[in-house]
Amino acid sequence: MSRGQPLWREWGTPEASPLARKLQARVDAGLPVQDFITANPYDHGFRFDADLLKEVLAEAGARSARYSADPLGCLAARKVIAARHGNSIIPTQVLLTPGTSLAYFYLFRLLAREHGEVLCPAPTYPLFDDLAKIAGLRVRRYHLDKTTDASGTTRWVIDPMELEFQITPRTCAIVLVSPHNPTGTIINETEMGAICEVANRANVPLIMDEVFRSYTRLENAQVPRPGSFGSRLSYTLNGLSKSHYLPGLKAGWIVVEGETAAYAPMLNALEYMQDSFLPVQEITQAAIPNLLGSRAMTEVYRLSALQRARLEGRLGRTVGWNVSIPEAGPYLCASLEQPKFSDENQLVEFLLEEHGSHFHPGYFYAFPKPCFVSTLYNDNPWPTSIASLQL
Numbered sequence: 001m002s003r004g005q006p007l008w009r010e011w012g013t014p015e016a017s018p019l020a021r022k023l024q025a026r027v028d029a030g031l032p033v034q035d036f037i038t039a040n041p042y043d044h045g046f047r048f049d050a051d052l053l054k055e056v057l058a059e060a061g062a063r064s065a066r067y068s069a070d071p072l073g074c075l076a077a078r079k080v081i082a083a084r085h086g087n088s089i090i091p092t093q094v095l096l097t098p099g100t101s102l103a104y105f106y107l108f109r110l111l112a113r114e115h116g117e118v119l120c121p122a123p124t125y126p127l128f129d130d131l132a133k134i135a136g137l138r139v140r141r142y143h144l145d146k147t148t149d150a151s152g153t154t155r156w157v158i159d160p161m162e163l164e165f166q167i168t169p170r171t172c173a174i175v176l177v178s179p180h181n182p183t184g185t186i187i188n189e190t191e192m193g194a195i196c197e198v199a200n201r202a203n204v205p206l207i208m209d210e211v212f213r214s215y216t217r218l219e220n221a222q223v224p225r226p227g228s229f230g231s232r233l234s235y236t237l238n239g240l241s242k243s244h245y246l247p248g249l250k251a252g253w254i255v256v257e258g259e260t261a262a263y264a265p266m267l268n269a270l271e272y273m274q275d276s277f278l279p280v281q282e283i284t285q286a287a288i289p290n291l292l293g294s295r296a297m298t299e300v301y302r303l304s305a306l307q308r309a310r311l312e313g314r315l316g317r318t319v320g321w322n323v324s325i326p327e328a329g330p331y332l333c334a335s336l337e338q339p340k341f342s343d344e345n346q347l348v349e350f351l352l353e354e355h356g357s358h359f360h361p362g363y364f365y366a367f368p369k370p371c372f373v374s375t376l377y378n379d380n381p382w383p384t385s386i387a388s389l390q391l
Contacts, residue, residue, distance in 0.1 A: 010133070019345065019349055019352065022349055022352055022353060023352060026353075031356060032356045033357075033358055034356055034380060035358050035378070036357055036378050036380075036382070037358055037360045037373065037374065037375055040247055044310075044375070044377035044378055044379070046307065046377065047245065048244055048300075048303070052296060052299060053246070056287050059286075059290065060283045060284075060287035061286075064283045064286040071271045071278070072092070072094065072096065072274065073094070073097075073253070073280055074288065076286075076289050077096060077285050077289055078091035078096065078253075079091050079289075080288065080292045080293075082094050082255075084292060087225070087257065089227075089257065093256045093257065094253055094254070095253060095254045095267075095270050095271070096251070096252070096253050096280045096285055097239075097252045097274075097280060099252045100211055100237045100239050102252075102279065103252055103253070104131045107235055107254070108132055108136075108137050108172075108173070109135040110266065110270065111173050112136040115170050116137050116138070116171075116172040117137060117138045117170045118137050118138075118139055118172055118173045118174075118175060118207075119140050119141070119142050119167065119171055119174045121144050121156075121158070121175065121176075121177060121180070122141040122142070122144065122368075123144065123182070123366045123367045124180070124181065124365060124366065125181040125182065126364055126366070140168070140171070142158070142162055142163045142166040144157060144158060144183070145157050145159055145162075146324075151325070153325045154183070154184075154185075154325055155327065156180060156185045158176075158187065160194040160198050163195065164198045164202070167202045171202065171204050173205050173206070173207050174199055174204055176206055176208045178208065179210070179215060179223065179329045181211075181329055181331070182329060182330075182365055182373050183326060184217075184324075184326020185328075186222075187223075188224065196230050199226075199231060199232070200230070200232045205233040205234060205235065205258075205262075206226045206231055206235070207234070208226055208234055209237050210223060210237065211238055211239060211243070211252075212329045213243065214300065214304050215304070215329050216304075216308075216327065216328040217308060217326065218308075218327075219308065221328065226257070232258050232259050232262050233257075233258040233259065233262040234256075234257050234258055235254050235256055235257075236254070238252065238253060239252025239253060240252070244296070244299075249287075250281075251287070256270075307330075307376075310376060310379060311326075311376045313379065314379075317382075322334060326376075330377060331374065331375055331376060333362065333367070333371050333373050334372055334374065335362075335370070336370040336371055336372070344361030344362055344363060344370045344371070344372060347372060348360065348372055351383055355383040360373040360374075361373075
């Protein structure tokens, strides 16, 4: 970028991918599309109880009639979040945000420095590059190793040596996603302990994304956090979009943990930034305590059980296909070990044009080998053409 050129010029002219153009052409022609990629739970029949939501929002509307801004967010909401998070967290360590994307931006922007980099996993959800760019950072990758046990469960694990190798003097933060999107891997206790040791040695903070925390395959599966394993400084991101199957509510939070001397200056900066925007709607903040209360959480557990049953049903219909069985998350990843198509694009475009079935190629998520990605929500069978590929 030349000196003095505005940032917006870096985005250039937007151009849709060939798959996106073919999808739009099919929609414009009025042809049916079976969406096997959207993770919007509403599109697949996962809906939070409408009457309960109406009741919660009505009460929240009454409580928020008088605007009373708090840069960190409504104290009652932060108390409930702190209590649910555990680990001796107090409300002043919680910051409410309108979703996790803005939470990422806050952290990236405040951690940014000249030529700074943020370490992100590969494969992963393709959002970090844009958020880092907007915040003035670059993304550097650390690479996950694929393992599969005797039961067929696939994990994409972090090698502490690889993670430490990728850290440079430019590293501003390390991003962890657990349960991982889209592979579904949960970072276990041993792995989390080793990661925290690496981060502490390098004096680099950890940013932990746990938005799919409730999407575990096993009912009582544990999702460890850095704050429980001696992390000197960590930020845990979560929200109601995924946990409560309410993506339109836009309610999220950051929990700051670690040594007080390490996190206190950042908390002050986060509060200052949030005070500049005050972006979280009052009615949304007022709804959080009841949405994290027992009645609403009973509904969440019901939906989570339905989600687990949907996953098992999907796995039962993919016998003989090379499908990675996840520990958690809303996606399935199927590898193309012996594809009849020369690349992923040909496969997903064929399935869209011939069957009206929309999948994503694995390289969208930086998978090292050809694969395609499908949501596990959708209860419809995959096209028979996929089975004929001998995946």
